[in-house]
Amino acid sequence: MEFKNLDQTKALAALQKDKKVSVREALTTQRIAKYQSPEAGGLLSYHYAAMPVDEQILGDLQRLSDEQELIAKYKALLGGEVMNTGEKRLVLHQLSRGQVLPTPVIADGEDKGKFYKGQLERIKEFSEQVRSGKLVGSTGKSFTTVCQIGIGGSDLGPRALYLALQGYAQGKGIKQLEGKFISNVDPDDAAQVIDTLDMERTLFILVSKSGTTLETLTNRDLVIDAIKESGIKGIDPAKHMVAVTSKTSPLAKSKDVRESFFFDDYIGGRYSSSCAVGGVVLSLAFGYDVFQELLDGAHQADVAALEPDIRKNASLLDALIGVYNRNVLGYPSTAILPYSQALSRFPAHLQQLDMESNGKHVNRDGKPVAYVTGPVIFGEPGTNGQHSFYQLLHQGTDIIPLQFVGFKQNQRGKDIVIQGSTSQQKLCANLAAQIVAFARGKDDENPNKQFAGNRVSSLLVAKELTPAVLGALLAHYENKVMFQGFLWNLNSFDQEGVQLGKTLAKQVLAGCPGDPVLKAFSDLL
């Protein structure tokens, strides 16, 4: 297995010479029928007819995939090779949702698959006890609310998934514990959430792998302070708190929590939604079965990602087309546009997943790369975005590749017919219309009403946003980001770029010794 930079591949050179595709000209019904592939065994389907590729370019993308040995690298990762080269760690988030390859991964003297599974069993049991009312708060009352305290990967993914499943649970009549989230060190964040809580009935979930995250420990202390100040007789904060952390962290054996659930250094924060980091809060809120369905959907996507034929592997093809857009066509950003209010915070999670993984300027060996890597990722749900930033997407001077996500049905099943169509039909009609409007544009005598077209997009579709579909969607993007990291020859699993700011923040709090410039900025605030 060879690790080489993208610009050392023959396929990239070929792609650069390939005739460019005008989506405006190319779009036909035949193309729409042909340019689609299933994801996660059919839970989703990926449509790329409105992406600027043709048979020639797809052939070269296949050669690029083969030349960069993307499937072999994925298998190496699954098999337990040290793919996080900077931190010298394994990368096992796929294993946290199931064994993709048959051979167990042994590390630190244990079977890692069994370790993650064991934690799931503990989560199942614990969440069932809480949800059934067997396990209660310190004043004898059952829990009705769970509140996660975490930041970054311990917040964005779990929060996005929680919001995505509320409507599903309601539609299916599943009992819900209300979920709340505290993340920011801004004390107004905690204060606002705390204000809405009945402390006797709230279970806090403290999430920090290291057990030392400044924001999270600070917010824990704010919460404990608020519990104590509530004046509720006999309330004991430790009975209202569990931890999700690593076995070696100071939180692991803390007396201040009633239970600890574990993950490890082989699951990066932004990849941790499908281990205990997302599992505890989602299982408490919706029941363990819902979380297990999510894991099964993600696992199906992980299995599907083993396919070497790029036309049958949606995450692989999505990754390749993304790199083509970025490195051959030079597009600097990508918009994620889910036509589903349930996915309102999913773009924010993908923003972290993608930009923190592949926003790198050195390759996996620490050598600077001579090409652009991860794009800026942003997005909001449709149709809201249509009334906001779509103007620039349609008529701005830059082309922004778009990724649409859509569902045939809504989650809650409540809808009405107005002017001959349901709201869900209007939502889907808008999504289909946008793809065509972006791709095909429109000529007009008035240049102000002229649309150049050739605004490229892809589409991920499912019948309904179920837990399995959500898991498949999550894993689709994780695997896409992984394949792009392999293409760019990056280590997508560390985040050294966040360290300098942390170090300097400590120096500010220490009074900026010997650093007048830092002091001058600090004095402004």
Add this chain to the structure above:
Amino acid sequence: MEFKNLDQTKALAALQKDKKVSVREALTTQRIAKYQSPEAGGLLSYHYAAMPVDEQILGDLQRLSDEQELIAKYKALLGGEVMNTGEKRLVLHQLSRGQVLPTPVIADGEDKGKFYKGQLERIKEFSEQVRSGKLVGSTGKSFTTVCQIGIGGSDLGPRALYLALQGYAQGKGIKQLEGKFISNVDPDDAAQVIDTLDMERTLFILVSKSGTTLETLTNRDLVIDAIKESGIKGIDPAKHMVAVTSKTSPLAKSKDVRESFFFDDYIGGRYSSSCAVGGVVLSLAFGYDVFQELLDGAHQADVAALEPDIRKNASLLDALIGVYNRNVLGYPSTAILPYSQALSRFPAHLQQLDMESNGKHVNRDGKPVAYVTGPVIFGEPGTNGQHSFYQLLHQGTDIIPLQFVGFKQNQRGKDIVIQGSTSQQKLCANLAAQIVAFARGKDDENPNKQFAGNRVSSLLVAKELTPAVLGALLAHYENKVMFQGFLWNLNSFDQEGVQLGKTLAKQVLAGCPGDPVLKAFSDLL
């Protein structure tokens, strides 16, 4: 007054030849002290020491400002010239918060300043009646919740401002009516909000200038349906609904609303937060006085924007530096990073404001421009973003100019000391640290821990996020976007780019007659 394209200016040519500034090298305490200017009479201060400018470049930016006659164009706009050339409309959002120039603007046979003021007086009276419990719902109960139904400019700005003021109102002990918002045509959006409402105590605010916005009318009907289905005896939907619309819209005299408040074609949706569109919901939620303070702050920024010396005019200078970053240095996007949880949705509002205003490829006369215009805008609050996409900002291959926003104090006044500092101090320390980390970078033998620096940023600071400061912040960005539109010679006040998608969506709902490609996409969903 001459309207010419940016690339016809002498100053742009000079700027392109100017020696580029390395912020990494240039940053000194003297520079930090010098490169700052007040905004809105000192409500805010703007700091640009970490932006890539020097005396030479600032001189050329001043010449660019003079050459493009930015202040004269602003005055023309204030005076009632038809600056929305495409739609042949005046642009009067500044007037909605106060008379900046002494001469009244007369249009459609009325004094427009008086018209807006008259609406404010109606809002004041109505909101006081609701808040005092004089005006009640159809079953005799006072209102405790207001729910805005609107999309785009009728949603993002008002929602962002509502969230920004909750903590302020709480800190000051101001009585609050709870605010809710329904926007998306996805029926799950309305269903989720409706589920949380006590219909007897909820007043809905229907916001659509044309009175024909598909999403908004659909959601209104979903709400009316839910009220009727609530089974509450004697409840009358019309007594639970007011409209904010134009005088000529079908909603204006509808029997289905108990009151209508007006704005007009001279205030674009994304500029409408400071007229009735934001005014009704904010006055109901927090009291009219809070909204008036916001207007006063915005008005002060509008007055400050008249200053021709760019070093004394923060919105003007911010606009000029932004165009320098975009057109001379070639940076394609800008991140907005407020270190305040209260501003969690402010970047989403600015995303609309900026991208819908200046995401254009033709100039104000409808001629294609040969340079890039509006950048992609994105952002999340700090410190959350630090644990998410900052990796790419620090170590990615593209430079993304950053706009930080910070406050010395938090809103609610609840905070605790942990490890020697309050949460607010930690928040501010992180902000100061990030500016320096981005600008100065850090050398390291390990290339993976190497930070190149020269990641440029500016900072807007205030003592606390009060209504006046929020108004000044809002107007700062509106005026920045306006000045950039003048620099690029665009019409920043129309949005023709959103029309094509609307038209095609109607065709999808009609079965895609004669359009097999549209039908093929429609069939996927």
